[in-house]
Amino acid sequence: MWTLGPLGFTAPWLLVALIALPILWLILRAVPPAPIRRRFPGVALLLGLEDREAQADRTPWWLMLIRLLAVVAVILGFAGPILNPQEDRAGSGPLLVLLDGTWADARDWPARMDRAETLLAEAARDGRTAAVVALTTPPDGAPVFNDAEAAIQHLPNLAPQPWLPDAEADAAWAEALSGVEGGFDTVWLSDGLAREGHEALLQAIEDKGAVTVVQAPRQIVALRPPRFEEGRIVLSAVRTPMGPAAEAPVAAIGLDPAGTERQLATATLNFEAGAGEAEVALELPAELRNRVTRFELPGVRSAAAMALTDDGLRRREVGLVAGGQEREQLDLLDPLHYLREALAPNADLVEGPLSDVILANPDVIALADVAQISDGEAEDLMTWVEEGGLLLRFAGGRLASSDLARTEEDPLLPVRLRAGGRAVGGAMSWGEPKALAPFTEGSPFFGLAVPPDVVVNAQVVAQPDPTLAERVVAQLTDGTPLVTRKEMGEGQVVLFHVTANAEWSTLPLSGLFVSMLERLAVSSRAAPPTEVELEGTTWVPEAALDAYGTLTELDTQPGVPGERLAEDRPGPDLRPGLYAGEDRRIAVNTIAADTTLTPVAWPASVTVEGLEIARELPLKGALLAFALGLLLTDVLASLLLSGRLRTPRAGAVAGLVLTVLVWHPDPGIAQEAPVAPSSEEAPAPDPEAESFALAATEQVVLAHVLTGDQEVDDMAAAGLQGLSNTLWQRTAVEPAAPMGVDLETDEVAFFPFLYWPVTADMPIPSRAAYDKVNRYLAGGGMILFDTRDADLGGFGTATPEGERLQAIAAGLDIPALEPIPADHVLTRTFYLLQAFPGRFNDPEIWVEASPPDAELAEGMPFRDLNDGVTPVVIGGNDWAAAWAVDEYGTPLLPVGRGMAGEQQREFALRFGVNLVMHVLTGNYKSDQVHVPALLERLGQ
Numbered sequence: 001m002w003t004l005g006p007l008g009f010t011a012p013w014l015l016v017a018l019i020a021l022p023i024l025w026l027i028l029r030a031v032p033p034a035p036i037r038r039r040f041p042g043v044a045l046l047l048g049l050e051d052r053e054a055q056a057d058r059t060p061w062w063l064m065l066i067r068l069l070a071v072v073a074v075i076l077g078f079a080g081p082i083l084n085p086q087e088d089r090a091g092s093g094p095l096l097v098l099l100d101g102t103w104a105d106a107r108d109w110p111a112r113m114d115r116a117e118t119l120l121a122e123a124a125r126d127g128r129t130a131a132v133v134a135l136t137t138p139p140d141g142a143p144v145f146n147d148a149e150a151a152i153q154h155l156p157n158l159a160p161q162p163w164l165p166d167a168e169a170d171a172a173w174a175e176a177l178s179g180v181e182g183g184f185d186t187v188w189l190s191d192g193l194a195r196e197g198h199e200a201l202l203q204a205i206e207d208k209g210a211v212t213v214v215q216a217p218r219q220i221v222a223l224r225p226p227r228f229e230e231g232r233i234v235l236s237a238v239r240t241p242m243g244p245a246a247e248a249p250v251a252a253i254g255l256d257p258a259g260t261e262r263q264l265a266t267a268t269l270n271f272e273a274g275a276g277e278a279e280v281a282l283e284l285p286a287e288l289r290n291r292v293t294r295f296e297l298p299g300v301r302s303a304a305a306m307a308l309t310d311d312g313l314r315r316r317e318v319g320l321v322a323g324g325q326e327r328e329q330l331d332l333l334d335p336l337h338y339l340r341e342a343l344a345p346n347a348d349l350v351e352g353p354l355s356d357v358i359l360a361n362p363d364v365i366a367l368a369d370v371a372q373i374s375d376g377e378a379e380d381l382m383t384w385v386e387e388g389g390l391l392l393r394f395a396g397g398r399l400a401s402s403d404l405a406r407t408e409e410d411p412l413l414p415v416r417l418r419a420g421g422r423a424v425g426g427a428m429s430w431g432e433p434k435a436l437a438p439f440t441e442g443s444p445f446f447g448l449a450v451p452p453d454v455v456v457n458a459q460v461v462a463q464p465d466p467t468l469a470e471r472v473v474a475q476l477t478d479g480t481p482l483v484t485r486k487e488m489g490e491g492q493v494v495l496f497h498v499t500a501n502a503e504w505s506t507l508p509l510s511g512l513f514v515s516m517l518e519r520l521a522v523s524s525r526a527a528p529p530t531e532v533e534l535e536g537t538t539w540v541p542e543a544a545l546d547a548y549g550t551l552t553e554l555d556t557q558p559g560v561p562g563e564r565l566a567e568d569r570p571g572p573d574l575r576p577g578l579y580a581g582e583d584r585r586i587a588v589n590t591i592a593a594d595t596t597l598t599p600v601a602w603p604a605s606v607t608v609e610g611l612e613i614a615r616e617l618p619l620k621g622a623l624l625a626f627a628l629g630l631l632l633t634d635v636l637a638s639l640l641l642s643g644r645l646r647t648p649r650a651g652a653v654a655g656l657v658l659t660v661l662v663w664h665p666d667p668g669i670a671q672e673a674p675v676a677p678s679s680e681e682a683p684a685p686d687p688e689a690e691s692f693a694l695a696a697t698e699q700v701v702l703a704h705v706l707t708g709d710q711e712v713d714d715m716a717a718a719g720l721q722g723l724s725n726t727l728w729q730r731t732a733v734e735p736a737a738p739m740g741v742d743l744e745t746d747e748v749a750f751f752p753f754l755y756w757p758v759t760a761d762m763p764i765p766s767r768a769a770y771d772k773v774n775r776y777l778a779g780g781g782m783i784l785f786d787t788r789d790a791d792l793g794g795f796g797t798a799t800p801e802g803e804r805l806q807a808i809a810a811g812l813d814i815p816a817l818e819p820i821p822a823d824h825v826l827t828r829t830f831y832l833l834q835a836f837p838g839r840f841n842d843p844e845i846w847v848e849a850s851p852p853d854a855e856l857a858e859g860m861p862f863r864d865l866n867d868g869v870t871p872v873v874i875g876g877n878d879w880a881a882a883w884a885v886d887e888y889g890t891p892l893l894p895v896g897r898g899m900a901g902e903q904q905r906e907f908a909l910r911f912g913v914n915l916v917m918h919v920l921t922g923n924y925k926s927d928q929v930h931v932p933a934l935l936e937r938l939g940q
Helices: 012-029 041-046 061-078 103-126 148-155 167-175 198-206 338-342 353-359 376-388 397-401 510-520 562-567 620-642 646-661 688-698 710-730 766-779 800-809 878-882 898-921 924-939
Strands: 001-004 008-009 081-083 095-100 128-136 183-187 210-217 221-223 227-229 232-239 246-255 261-271 275-282 291-296 305-310 316-323 349-352 364-368 390-394 474-475 481-489 491-496 538-545 551-553 577-580 585-588 607-610 703-705 740-741 755-758 782-786 815-821 844-849 855-857 861-862 870-873
Touching: 012 061, 061 620, 095 103, 095 227, 103 128, 103 148, 103 183, 128 148, 167 198, 198 210, 232 246, 232 261, 246 275, 261 275, 261 291, 305 585, 316 338, 338 349, 338 510, 353 364, 353 376, 376 390, 376 491, 538 562, 688 740, 703 710, 710 740, 710 755, 710 782, 710 878, 710 898, 755 878, 755 898, 766 782, 782 878, 782 898, 878 898
Parallel strands: 095 128, 095 183, 183 210, 210 607, 316 349, 316 364, 364 390, 390 491, 703 740, 703 755, 755 782, 782 870
Antiparallel strands: 001 008, 008 081, 221 232, 227 232, 232 275, 246 261, 246 291, 291 305, 474 481, 481 491, 538 551, 538 577, 577 585, 815 844, 844 870, 855 861
16 A cells, blocks of 8 residues: 555555546547638628627636546546555564553553454454453463454453552563564553563563554543541542643542432642642541541542542541549549540540430440449430440449449449459559450450550459350459450440559550550551551451442452551452451552552654554545546536537436436435425424434333433433343343433333433423323333332332422322232233342332222233233332443442342342333233133133
């Protein structure tokens, strides 16, 4: 192929014919030829006559130009011109398509797959073998080159990963390349980021052949893990340090009190010109801060744009109550002094009377030497503990001298206590101070080292009891319980048998005291656990991030050793996500706290191309059509110059030529029906309405009612797309893309099924819209009303959505309803079902009630309804959220947990299939129960 700028020619040798254009010019000038001159005596009779019509003896210049242009167009057309021709890559050996496959590729992954497919298709045409390798999941050993067509079939199995390639793995794979016999060319689809091991890998593939790098010239932004400093959350982001100053919004995402995920706060990161880092501090109240589950950069579809939070950011709220604080005393003698010192760095403290502290609903309540609690406060405190609170009690003189828990166990103490206390050290005691025994394996303090200087001088003693052994979590060297604990509902009660200050022991003076409080989850550790703390532990994955920033809950993955977690380096064996241990959760993020982003600098020996490529556009057809048009124009011009357009036949020929020049048939428009005469002109058809009707009727289309809430409407569209995909795969129904319907302007009669999500503030339809919907229901259509509130109040008036549905339904012609019976047609239209879950699983689903005189046939009532189709189905299980998929067919939202959730999603899809098949087949399934009776009658 010969190229000239953006134009290429597949048969350039035909362009030699352009040399003959001057000869053609001379030939065409001789048409028409000059007349022959003859002398004739009778010419004298013609003297004085005028020839009113002149005829040129040469062809006009403009007609010559038309003819020459037609010839040039024909020559260029047959030369095979192509706009933006793609250069054929030199080489005939194997081709290696190398992808980084990291989170930085997720934003334009489809474009990368298109480019890889184009490269492999070219290799297949040239008869070259090929291999595709992603560095995030490199193969064991050298790449295996196979048929390029087979490599194309492997592309859909590739996906970006939420981690960067491992430098050691890259080095090992680069060394394995040296074992490949012969050479190969490489096209490296790079993410544009420099990292350790790049140079060695590049050198290895350059030693084997030519290297071409394909990368997109774009800026990459990533969010580092948040950190807590001086009462504020510090957020920092990094970018490839190039370009002007820019702003990047960051959002705090978490759960509201109702358990719904929402945006809780926002901040803005300001990058200075040429800067690679930006930082912002976010101040949030403790209650709001504890609800944050992640921070993200809105609009950036990448795992690096999301930073998960764990217990290191969450600060627990602790209520402190001391007995007998009415008198002034020194700080060191204050029962709460050491608790304040131990908890203040990592917890929010609330002090005051017990009644006020309970109203604050903290995570933990610590009672320092509190013996007497009023009945009302005790009842409130027990309720608080049973709902998940931790009650932490410390002994003291008041508790030792009281009669509390002497004869029977007190609900707010883990064990029964002996009267008085026990003094084990001092001049009046019978022994030396006692040290702490090592913590046993079942204790929450197991693994903590016991300092030798921690001793106990006095304590309250637990009475022997059958349950005492199982409630002791720490004891002295003589076996006396030091810390006891019992479960109470969702919470627990813990008693330290010594004081919270240094009056009875040196425990509050040691670092062991802080560690014990952390193990009891009284405070939240600000710093991540050390390698020593993680050694020998196992952490269970709770949720994992993919490269696109989607967080998926896990419940069947094997545990991860603490030593691997301490490396904080994501990879195939440590996916970014949340990991749970015995007493805390740890977040593994794609980006580390010290990560920087540096664009890769390629050497001059490497050819670098952009990711986007211009498509080839053949121009042969256009040029030949242009030449034909010029030739037809030449015919008309020649007829005009010769005076032959004056005859009726010439006029018909000219009209035909003009028709060919200007007429462009449209095969997609059918013949129009004759229009009946009218006294006044009919209004012009609405193009948008015609387009809407055509799109809705060409195929079966599922539709959803537009609510005005963009998020709800987008979810409804994604849900119906997921249901349509399922119908394509499992049934003979092949729906087109779902459509949104505006009840005020669009016609609904085109759709067999409408999904109507109900929001609390959606407008009430107008009278015209009500008439339209009532005609739709009467004509056999079905509407699925979904209040999406089954997790709160279910169907009814308990929620704003339920109240809005009642207001909307007041204007609709809806028949009497009943909870869906176990034998309804919907239970067997396509699948046999007894449950109809969506994202939620509320069994309260309402359909049209069967007639009172429904006939029983083999135990099944025959329902003489609207062609067997219930016009409305009402529920609140948020079916669209369970059906919803993205453009790749991946579910958008989680349903339940693990395999149980996926099973619930499967039943939701089956319910959707039953709904559509029900509305399309009518009473077909109901009629099947009459087949035995009909056959019996025919036999008689």
